[in-house]
Amino acid sequence: MYLGIDLGTSGVKALVIDEAQTVVASATGALTVSRPHAGWSEQDPADWIRATQEALATLKRSHGKALAAVRGIGLSGQMHGATLLDAADTSLRPCILWNDTRSHEEAAALDADPRFRQITGNIVFPGFTAPKLAWVRRHEPDIFARTARVLLPKDYLRLWLTGEHVSEMSDAAGTAWLDVEKRCWSPQLLAATELGEDHMPRLVEGTEPAGTLRGELADRWGMGRDVVVAGGAGDNAASACGAGTVKPGAAFVSLGTSGVLFAANGAYLPNPESAVHTFCHALPGTWHQMGVILSATDSLNWLSRITGASPAALTGELGETLRAPTGVTFLPYLSGERTPHNDAAIRGSLTGLAHQSDRAALTQAVVEGVAFAFRDSLEALRRAGTTLSRVTAIGGGSRSSYWLKAIATALGLPVDVPAEGDFGAAFGAARLGLVAARGADPLAVCTPPRIAATVEPEETLTPAYEAAYRRYRELYPAIRGATT
Template sequence: MYLGLDLGTSGVKALLMDGEQRIIASANGELQVSRPRSGWSEQNPQDWLNATQTAVAGLRASHPAELVAVKGIGLSGQMHGATLLDASGAVLRPCILWNDTRSHKEAAILDADPRFRSITGNIVFPGFTAPKLVWVKENEPNLFAQVAKVLLPKDYLRLWLTGETISEMSDSAGTAWLDVGNRRWSSELLASTDLDESHMPRLVEGTQVGGVVRAELAASWGMGSRVVVAGGAGDNAASACGMGTVTPGSAFVSLGTSGVLFAANASYLPNAESAVHTFCHALPNTWHQMGVILSATDSLNWLSRITGKKAADLTQPLGETLRAPTGVTFLPYLSGERTPHNDALIRGAFVGLEQETGPVEMTQAVIEGVAFAIRDNLEALRSAGTELARVTAIGGGSRSVYWLKAIATALGTPVDLPADGDFGAAFGAARLGLIAATGADPVVVCTPPATRSTIDPEGDVMSAFADAYGRYRRLYPAMKAA
């Protein structure tokens, strides 16, 4: 048996998988986000441990015999979070999360230093870890002076599991301290933020052993001895392992709270100016590129809140027949935007509202706006040298046939739907646990699921979608100048 632990923003998911990669059971522990000020987003690391205990307790209650047989654990986690520890291992402050934008000025200063893009292959985004530490240094200097280790969220979970400070390349690539092409910490970039490699965890590949579960914790969970913990992965790379997106040319689009267009690469292909993330993959000698939008299903959830209608009730009147865009355009920049704009301060908008506009037209515009934002990501990937013949859809938003038709038509690319099953980050983490425990070939383990169906672009409205996308593209610079 193998256990995948996925530490997300809203909860921890624990998934049990057997040696044949059959999912046996899963359980969850909930998390909350603290937003003490505008633009701030924090969590107490102790809450991650409590949620993990809750999730594993759920599995132990339902499948105690299977938990005894666990030989490997894989970790997946929300990226970029700054978890700061003192010399005794105590947490110094709440973790500053991936969607916290307080350090946008510090990010811009670091990004202006050409060494960062040259060594990391990426823009220094406000959500990355390095600018958060610069913010702490400038705003909480006494606390910064006590920092002995900086850990990413899943690696704090690993510290609790194993007693070791270890990370891996896919997650560490999102700190702005990693030499992504050479898969190692950059002492030069660390020094530029008044840190050094002693502040960083040791690096392993995501498929390698990254610790062993402490005997007392294993006993409390009803596990046997020497349960290995894999290096693991950041959440998007873990999802890619779950989806089998590990070979060149494979790609997925994820419609979750945020949106991701992810493509696997056999070589390092940086193009920071495109605002595409170029990160190490969880598999050795493999990289990936991804475009990220910050509000995908969150845009529909926002509309749900302000209209007082459930998201399903908003989309139901649209049916499944794709409509040509109306004159209403939605910009989904509710929390700023990453790809392609790298703009933490831009905000969303409806444009083209009129007396006849109602909830149906606004819902249609929100769905189209997210589809067009993903099209922006596709164009950014193209500028970075990656062409996609097709994509596989995952995430909660992929349950909407209408939304997938809009995305396929906006992209001009077929969208595949996987066969029923759970192929997300927790499953990918469990696969990494299997590989670390057995030494199995990662490519043999991380195979894609069967395709249940394919949604093709709809030719009769492609011209209308192209015109609407052109209008969408013109609105960002107009909003920026306003």
């Protein structure tokens, strides 16, 4: 058996697979986000341990024999979080999360240093880790002075699980301190934020062993004393391992809280001006590019809170047949946007409303707006040299057939829908645990799922969608001027 642990923003998911990669059991522990000021987003690292303990305790009660047979553990987690530890490995402050935008000034200052784009292949986004440390140095100098180690969220869990300070390439690539081509920490970039390599964890590939489960925890969960903990991956690279998106040309669209258009690459292909992320993949000698939108299903959750109807009820009102755009346009920039705008200050908008704009029209606009944000990412990927022929749909929002039809038509690409099963980050992490424990070929393990259906673009609506996308693109300059 092999265990995947995914530290998400809203919860920790633990999932067990067997030798045939069949999911045997899963459990979750809930998390909440603290937002003490506008643009801030934080979590207490102690809550990650609590949520993990809850998930593992549930698995022990329900599937104790499966847990006892675990031989490898893989870790996945939300990226970019700044977890600051003192010399005794005590957390110094709440972790500043991926969707926290307080460090936009520091990010702009670091991005103005040409070494960052040259070495990392990326814009320094406010959500990345390096500008957060620059913010702490500026606003919380006492905490910065006491910082002995900086860990990413899943790697803090690893420290608790193994006692080791270790990270891996895919997650480290999102810090703005990694030489992404050479797959090592950059002393130059660390020095730019007054840090050194001694502040950083040791680096391994995602498929490599990165420690052994501590005996105390092995005894608590009824596991063996020789359980290997793999390097693992950041959440998107782990999802790619779960969905089999590891070979060049493979791609997925993830419709979760945030949205990702992810393409696997066999070479390092940086193009920071496109605002596409160019990161190391979890497998050795591979990289990936992705466009990121900050509010995907979260946009529908926002409308749900406003209307009092559940997200499922809202999309259910649209039916199964894709509709032509109504003229109501939604820009899903509720917490800023990454690809293609790199704009932490921009905010969303809903325009073109009329007396006849009912709740279904608003839902349709939200669904289309998110689909057009994915189209923005597709265009950015094309500018970065990556051409896609089809994508696989993953994430909770992919259960909406209407949304998938909108995405397929907005992208002009077929969208493959996997057969029933779990192909997310926890599953991908479990696969990496299997590879590390068995020394297996990662390409033979991280295979694509069986496809149950393919959603083709609605060609009769393509002209209407193209016109609506042009309106969508034309709104950004006006909205930017009104919100900055």
